[in-house]
Amino acid sequence: MKTAIVTGGGTGIGLATCRRFLTSGYRVIAAGLERDDDLPAGIEFLETNVTDPRDIDRMIGAADRIDALIHCAGIQLQEREWQVEDFRKVLDVNLTACHASATAALDKLTAARGNVVNIASMWSFFGSPKSPGYAASKNGIVALTRSMATAWAPRGIRANAVAPGWVLTRMAMAARSDPVREPRITERIPMARWAEAHEVANVIHFLASDEASYVTGVVLPVDGGYSIG
Numbered sequence: 001m002k003t004a005i006v007t008g009g010g011t012g013i014g015l016a017t018c019r020r021f022l023t024s025g026y027r028v029i030a031a032g033l034e035r036d037d038d039l040p041a042g043i044e045f046l047e048t049n050v051t052d053p054r055d056i057d058r059m060i061g062a063a064d065r066i067d068a069l070i071h072c073a074g075i076q077l078q079e080r081e082w083q084v085e086d087f088r089k090v091l092d093v094n095l096t097a098c099h100a101s102a103t104a105a106l107d108k109l110t111a112a113r114g115n116v117v118n119i120a121s122m123w124s125f126f127g128s129p130k131s132p133g134y135a136a137s138k139n140g141i142v143a144l145t146r147s148m149a150t151a152w153a154p155r156g157i158r159a160n161a162v163a164p165g166w167v168l169t170r171m172a173m174a175a176r177s178d179p180v181r182e183p184r185i186t187e188r189i190p191m192a193r194w195a196e197a198h199e200v201a202n203v204i205h206f207l208a209s210d211e212a213s214y215v216t217g218v219v220l221p222v223d224g225g226y227s228i229g
């Protein structure tokens, strides 16, 4: 049975991604720190800290085969990221853990001719005065995804990323519920609305599917035009 592992799969975009792969008949492993109460029964939740190498080994060991590995785990600590310890924490979860889980999965990905989808961001293209670690990690995801794509193409592995804009999950809730920021943000989005998590999940699923069999190394914005508006 085709298998997808989704880090950060218990909430938000990760959970929507798990639901999407479940619909396609995959075995789905959601590996993360937290899970929503309404996690569908078909999704296997594995408590996992992606910064802990033993947890990464356990996560990869839980799958007989890996057809899709999606790195959705992410944190943002805002201005605290100007402190080096918090900068490191953000890089560790958002970027280094992406490298760690994909390299640990390499043999299983190769055997299944599987693929990797990483989660970039609008902050992959912009700097962020308020969140320097987050922006650095998401800029880094672009380079890491392209490196994976070029290094692993001979193994039959594709590696791509999505770059979501403003998505209605708890990560963006502080901005969403700020009466000053929210209208300014929405006004800047050409499509004039925020994304639902499933709209990002659909694109992740597309990139991981055979429909995208000749696509590798791309960073696909899913942002209602925010990055080009």
Ligand SMILES: NC(=O)c1ccc[n+]([C@@H]2O[C@H](COP(=O)([O-])OP(=O)(O)OC[C@H]3O[C@@H](n4cnc5c(N)ncnc54)[C@H](O)[C@@H]3O)[C@@H](O)[C@H]2O)c1
Residues within 6 Å of the ligand: 007, 008, 009, 010, 011, 012, 013, 014, 031, 032, 033, 034, 048, 049, 050, 051, 071, 072, 073, 074, 075, 093, 119, 120, 121, 122, 163, 164, 165, 166, 167, 168, 169, 170, 171, 172
């Ligand atoms: N919401 C947005 O507007 C938006 C926009 C662009 C990109 N993103 C990215 O999408 C991804 C998912 O975020 P979300 O919006 O669904 O928010 P979210 O907070 O619901 O999801 C983040 C997930 O990461 C998990 N996580 C955090 N630290 C972890 C660790 N050490 N080990 C394992 N899991 C860990 C959390 O438990 C949570 O399930 C993140 O990479 C985020 O940067 C979000």
Ligand SMILES: O=C(O)C(=O)C[C@H](O)[C@H](O)CO
Residues within 6 Å of the ligand: 076, 120, 121, 122, 123, 131, 164, 165, 166, 167, 171, 172, 173, 175
């Ligand atoms: O990565 C993004 O594009 C985000 O929207 C993440 C956060 O929600 C945003 O930076 C909140 O300030």
